Amino acid sequence: MTEIAFSLPAWVPAFVQAAFGQAAGVPATVEDRMRLVIAAAWRNVEAGTGGPFAAAVFERDSGRLVALGVNLVTTQGLSLLHAEMVALAAAQRALGRWDLGGAGLPAHELVTSTEPCAMCFGAIPWSGVRRVVAGATDSDARAIGFDEGPKPADWRRALEGRGIAVLSEVLRDEACAVLQAYARRGGAIYNGGGDSSSDRPRGRG
Amino acid sequence: MTEIAFSLPAWVPAFVQAAFGQAAGVPATVEDRMRLVIAAAWRNVEAGTGGPFAAAVFERDSGRLVALGVNLVTTQGLSLLHAEMVALAAAQRALGRWDLGGAGLPAHELVTSTEPCAMCFGAIPWSGVRRVVAGATDSDARAIGFDEGPKPADWRRALEGRGIAVLSEVLRDEACAVLQAYARRGGAIYNGGGDSSSDRPRGRG
Numbered sequence: 529m530t531e532i533a534f535s536l537p538a539w540v541p542a543f544v545q546a547a548f549g550q551a552a553g554v555p556a557t558v559e560d561r562m563r564l565v566i567a568a569a570w571r572n573v574e575a576g577t578g579g580p581f582a583a584a585v586f587e588r589d590s591g592r593l594v595a596l597g598v599n600l601v602t603t604q605g606l607s608l609l610h611a612e613m614v615a616l617a618a619a620q621r622a623l624g625r626w627d628l629g630g631a632g633l634p635a636h637e638l639v640t641s642t643e644p645c646a647m648c649f650g651a652i653p654w655s656g657v658r659r660v661v662a663g664a665t666d667s668d669a670r671a672i673g674f675d676e677g678p679k680p681a682d683w684r685r686a687l688e689g690r691g692i693a694v695l696s697e698v699l700r701d702e703a704c705a706v707l708q709a710y711a712r713r714g715g716a717i718y719n720g721g722g723d724s725s726s727d728r729p730r731g732r733g
Numbered sequence: 734m735t736e737i738a739f740s741l742p743a744w745v746p747a748f749v750q751a752a753f754g755q756a757a758g759v760p761a762t763v764e765d766r767m768r769l770v771i772a773a774a775w776r777n778v779e780a781g782t783g784g785p786f787a788a789a790v791f792e793r794d795s796g797r798l799v800a801l802g803v804n805l806v807t808t809q810g811l812s813l814l815h816a817e818m819v820a821l822a823a824a825q826r827a828l829g830r831w832d833l834g835g836a837g838l839p840a841h842e843l844v845t846s847t848e849p850c851a852m853c854f855g856a857i858p859w860s861g862v863r864r865v866v867a868g869a870t871d872s873d874a875r876a877i878g879f880d881e882g883p884k885p886a887d888w889r890r891a892l893e894g895r896g897i898a899v900l901s902e903v904l905r906d907e908a909c910a911v912l913q914a915y916a917r918r919g920g921a922i923y924n925g926g927g928d929s930s931s932d933r934p935r936g937r938g
Contacts, residue, residue, distance in 0.1 A: 530745065532822050533738035540735060605831045606822050607859040608813065617737050617811050626810045627925050646855030650882050654812040654852060654925035677855050678891035686883035720832050720859035 534604040536597070536618065537577035543568060544596055554591035558661050561586055561639045562699045565596075566663060569611075569641045569706045572598040573715065580710035583611040583640035585619035585628065588659050594628075594636065595619035607720050612640050612648035616655045629656030637661060641703045642669050643696065646677030652687060659693040663703025672711035739809040741802070741823065742782035748773060749801055759796035763866050766791055766844045767904045770801075771868060774816075774846040774911045777803040778920065785915035788816040788845035790824035790833065793864055799833075799841065800824035812925050817845050817853035821860040834861030842866060846908045847874050848901065851882030857892060864898040868908025877916035 546552070547564045555561045561584070568582035579599035586593055597615025601607055615638065620626050628636040637659035643666045644652065652660060666676040680686060684694045711717075751757070752769045760766045766789070773787035784804035791798055802820025806812055820843065825831050833841040842864035848871045849857065857865060871881040885891060889899045916922075 530743070531738055531740045532819075532826055533736055535736045538735070601831055601859075605829065606825050607831045607861070608818055608822060608856055613813055614737075617813060620811050621737055624810065626806055626812045629925065645859075647852055647859060648855070650851030650853070650855045650884065651813055653880075653882055654806075654850075656812070656925045675858075677858055678885060678888070678895070679855065680883060680885045683883070690883070720834065720861045 532606075534600060534606060534609060534614075536600075536614070537572065537575060537603075539571060539575055539577070540568075540596060540598070543571060544593065548593045554593070555586075556591050558639070558695060558698050561591060562641075562661060562663050562703065564593075565639050565641050566699065566703050566706060568596055568598055569703075570709075573706065573710050573713075576603075578603050578609075579611075580706045580715065581611040581640075581642055583615040583638060585615050585636055585638055585657065588635040588637040590634065595622050602716065608647065610645060610648050612638060612644050613651060615640075616651065616657070620655070625656075627656040629658060635659070641706065642666070643676070644679075644683075645669075645675075646679040649679050649683050649687075652692060653690050657692065659695065660687060661695045661698050663697070663699050664707055665697060665700065668700070668704045668707055672707050673717040674707075737811075739805060739811060739814060739819075741805075741819070742777065742780060742808075744776060744780055744782070745773075745801060745803070748776060749798065753798045759798070760791075761796050763844070763900060763903050766796065767846075767866060767868050767908065769798075770844050770846050771904065771908050771911060773801055773803055774908075775914075778911065778915050778918075781808075783808050783814075784816075785911045785920065786816040786845075786847055788820040788843060790820050790862065791842050791844060793840040793842040795839065800827050807921065813852065815850060815853050817843060817849050818856060820845075821856060821862070825860070830861075832861040834863060840864070844903075846911065847871070848881070849884075849888075850874075850880075851884040854884050854888050854892075857897060858895050862897065864900065865892060866900045866903050868902070868904050869912055870902060870905065873905070873909045873912055877912050878922040879912075
C-alpha cells in the first residue's frame with residue numbers, strides 16, 4: 529500500500545455551507561463558533577458517521593472557518609482520526625501548509641467540542657494553532673466511559689508555555705449534552721487495546 | 734474537500750520487499766527489526782522524502798512486518814505525519830482494523846527509530862499495540878534541535894501501566910547516527926508554530 533486516505537462524511541459540505549455560507553456569515557464570538565462545532569458533533573452521531581466529537585479550525589480574529597473535522601475512528605478505520613486531528617489535517621490541506629502558524633498566515637485556533645485527549649494535546653503544538661477553545665471537559669468525556677489517555681495534569685499550562693492560549697468550558701453544558709445523549713442511546717464506547725479489556729474505557733475520538 | 738490522502742514514498746515497496754521478502758525472511762530479534770527501521774530512516778533522508786525518522790509495526794512474536802512508516806511532515810504537508818503515526822495508520826489499513834489489539838489478532842509492536850514525541854506517545858494507547866521498541870532517545874532528538882513536545886517525564890511508566898511494554902535504547906548508537914548525519918548535512922529542523930519562532934526547535938517527525 530502506498531496511499532492512505534480517509535473521507536469526511538458526505539453531509540459535511542452541505543452542513544458547512546448552511547452554517548458558514550455567505551448568508552450565515554462568520555461566527556464572531558467563540559460561543560458562536562462552539563455552537564457550530566457542537567452542532568457538527570450532534571450531526572456526526574445522528575448520521576452514524578462517528579463518535580460524539582467535532583472540532584474546527586477558524587481564523588482566530590476573523591472567525592472564518594478553515595476546516596471542520598469530526599470523529600471518524602470506527603467509520604474510517606484509523607485510531608488517529610479524532611475530531612481534532614481530522615480538523616487540523618483538513619485545515620492544513622485547505623491552506624496547503626503543514627504549519628498553520630507559518631509566515632504570512634493569520635492566527636488560527638482549534639475549537640473542539642471536548643477537551644483534547646493525550647494524542648490531540650500532543651498534536652496541537654505541531655499544528656501551528658495559536659489558541660484552543662474547548663467545550664466539554666475531559667472529566668465529562670470520562671464520565672460516559674471515554675478515556676482521555678495519559679495526558680499531563682498541567683496540559684493547559686504546557687500549551688500556554690508554548691504560546692498557545694486555552695479557553696476551557698465554552699458552552700460546556702451544551703457540549704456535554706451530546707456526550708450524554710450518545711451514552712444514553714448506547715453509542716459504542718470504542719476503545720484501542722483490544723479484547724482483553726473491551727469492557728473498560730480505553731479510548732475515544 | 735471531503736477526502737484527505739497521503740502517500741508513502743515511491744521507494745517503500747521495493748525497500749520492504751528487499752528487507753522483508755521471502756528470501757530475507759522475518760527479523761527474529763528486536764535488534765534485527767530496529768536495524769531495518771533505521772535503514773528506512775536513512776533512506777528517507779537520502780531520498781529527500783522526509784525527516785530522519787522511521788517506524789514499523791511488527792507482529793511481536795513472529796516478527797512479521799505489518800507496515801512501515803517514515804516521517805512525511807514536510808513532503809506530504811501534514812504535521813501529524815510523524816513516522817509512528819504513519820506506521821500505525823498503514824498497519825491499521827493493512828489489517829482493516831482500527832485496533833491492532835482487537836480480538837483475533839496477534840500481539841503487535843511499534844518499533845521506532847527515535848522515542849515517540851508527545852503526540853505519538855498519546856496515539857500509542859489508541860492504536861492497540863502491546864509493545865514499543867525505541868532506538869534513539871528523546872534527548873538524542875533534542876540534541877540536534879528537534880522538540881519532543883510536552884510529553885510527561887514518566888511516559889514509559891504511563892504506557893506500562895496500560896499494559897504496553899517499552900524497550901528503550903535498542904541500537905541507540907546506530908539510531909542516533911542518522912539523526913546526527915541529518916543535522917550535519919543541514920537538514921531542515923522543521924517546526925510547527927510558525928515564523929515568530931522559526932529559529933528555535935518546535936517540532937519534529
